[in-house]
Amino acid sequence: MNLIIKKELLLNNLNYVSKALSTKNLIPVLAGIKFELKKDGLYLMCSNDDITIETYIQKKEIDEINELGNIIIPGKYFVDIIRKIPNDYIKIKTDGLKIIINTETAEYNLNGLSSNEFPNRNLEFNDNPIILSKINLKDIINQTSFAVSTQESRPILTGINLKIKNKELECVATDSYRLSRKKMQLQEKIKEEINIIIPGKNLIELSRMLGEENNNIEIHIFSNNILFKYDNILFQSRLLNGTYPDTSKLISNDSNLKIIVNADEMYNVIDRASLLTTEKEKNVVKMEIKKEKMIISSVSQEIGKIEEKMNIKKDNENEINISFSSKYMMEALKAFKEENLEINLLGEIKPIIIKEKDKDDLIQLVLPIKTF
Numbered sequence: 001m002n003l004i005i006k007k008e009l010l011l012n013n014l015n016y017v018s019k020a021l022s023t024k025n026l027i028p029v030l031a032g033i034k035f036e037l038k039k040d041g042l043y044l045m046c047s048n049d050d051i052t053i054e055t056y057i058q059k060k061e062i063d064e065i066n067e068l069g070n071i072i073i074p075g076k077y078f079v080d081i082i083r084k085i086p087n088d089y090i091k092i093k094t095d096g097l098k099i100i101i102n103t104e105t106a107e108y109n110l111n112g113l114s115s116n117e118f119p120n121r122n123l124e125f126n127d128n129p130i131i132l133s134k135i136n137l138k139d140i141i142n143q144t145s146f147a148v149s150t151q152e153s154r155p156i157l158t159g160i161n162l163k164i165k166n167k168e169l170e171c172v173a174t175d176s177y178r179l180s181r182k183k184m185q186l187q188e189k190i191k192e193e194i195n196i197i198i199p200g201k202n203l204i205e206l207s208r209m210l211g212e213e214n215n216n217i218e219i220h221i222f223s224n225n226i227l228f229k230y231d232n233i234l235f236q237s238r239l240l241n242g243t244y245p246d247t248s249k250l251i252s253n254d255s256n257l258k259i260i261v262n263a264d265e266m267y268n269v270i271d272r273a274s275l276l277t278t279e280k281e282k283n284v285v286k287m288e289i290k291k292e293k294m295i296i297s298s299v300s301q302e303i304g305k306i307e308e309k310m311n312i313k314k315d316n317e318n319e320i321n322i323s324f325s326s327k328y329m330m331e332a333l334k335a336f337k338e339e340n341l342e343i344n345l346l347g348e349i350k351p352i353i354i355k356e357k358d359k360d361d362l363i364q365l366v367l368p369i370k371t372f
Helices: 007-020 075-084 134-142 200-209 263-276 326-334
Strands: 002-006 032-038 041-047 051-058 064-067 069-074 089-095 098-102 107-111 130-133 159-165 168-174 178-185 194-199 216-221 225-230 233-238 257-262 284-290 293-300 304-311 320-325 340-345 352-356 362-366
Touching: 002 007, 007 032, 007 041, 007 051, 007 075, 007 089, 007 200, 032 075, 069 075, 069 107, 075 098, 075 107, 130 134, 134 178, 134 200, 134 216, 159 200, 178 326, 194 200, 194 233, 200 233, 257 263, 263 284, 263 293, 263 304, 263 326, 263 340, 284 326, 320 326, 326 352, 326 362
Parallel strands: none
Antiparallel strands: 002 064, 002 089, 032 041, 032 069, 041 051, 051 233, 089 098, 098 107, 130 216, 159 168, 159 194, 168 178, 178 362, 216 225, 225 233, 257 340, 284 293, 284 320, 293 304, 340 352, 352 362
């Protein structure tokens, strides 16, 4: 392998694939980046137990190709070297299982591995992929992924449940203390129903890679994995095995009291009122609805008390006192883009349901916390 390539171009692609570098040294080859220089361009691939990422640099984007070839390069060291090289252009060549990086003023030698040692990662496509815009996919991930569980004791809840029936796509995440559900209509009707669970941390990693362009992304779903194809990138994630709990019964249309709030104002009020709370005590704040006021308060026996008030609109004269995790409520509020939100309160020990006014495409649910 022998080529000359612009540093910025190479580094951009390395930054993508290196997200799949293995941090566990049980299989040394997975700490490497597979380089494969073919007639049509340069392919870079990294893989770990969870995800596989491949990028492709077209031949016309590479300044000079003198010899084709392939090798596995030590990922961390190679990325660090490329990042810190001051030159605009880099010459890369192999000598057996050694990789040599040349600039005008420096030479770096790294020991590589045979590409035959890299595990076979079959990045395949199906005939009828699901098509979404990148912006819509980012919204789905960002509005649900924060609610996944981080506890490995219930591994199924560390994933996001993706279901598609006809033209309706639904994503649900829950850690059993709060829930997020996002619905969206697809442009094309699908033939078979889909019900899969994708590890939340993998989707968060994908969201960070998507950028701001609003072009389309193809989603290819198989029995054990899901593949996202966009621009010059392939991102494959394993799926979680098991049955996701039925959460539909948790979201009730009943209401003891319905209030309309300004999302930003409520977020800021809770943020200030929670200054005395601690994560150890679940960041508990108390909410009282009296007349046309919402009162948010927190108490610390050692430090003191904070009480904040804000104006609201309500649909009846009922009053309610309820406590909840300020952290969970703030994350739920942050998921919405609309200014005015509708909050349904069913009782002091019933779930708090938050949604956009007159819309059901995004619903957040936060369980109350008993403080008596």
